[in-house]
Amino acid sequence: MNDVSVTDARSRLADVINDARVRHTPVFLTRRGHRVAAVIDAEDLELLMERAQDLADIEAAEAARAEITENGTVPWDEVKAEFGLA
Structure with missing residues (x-):
């Protein structure tokens, strides 16, 4: 789960956060196919x-x-x- 649309991330935010924390790799949030933000372990x-x-x-x-x-x-x-x- 490296790239996730903002819409998908909104509906499964807990999974996105957990993925970033467990794998220690950022999850990039995309809008119209372009990376706009990232969720990363604190x-x-x-x-x-x-x-x-x-x-x-x-x-x-x-x-x-x-x-x-x-x-x-x-x-x-x-x-x-x-x-x-x-």
Whole structure:
């Protein structure tokens, strides 16, 4: 049950949810043959969101390292002075 029309899903929502939870694969809801939404196990979604955030953090760290390599760093005393903390 990978693809189910919205109309069919509405009439057997419990089965759609159970299928997504038991098989740990999304059930795609379709309208006029096009995928419009998905039902996914809540724990699977949380894991995907955590992994997406981890990936975003890794990409940000890599970008910061590249910027440091290209532009160097600013000494801490200069940063404090710029914000009037020195």
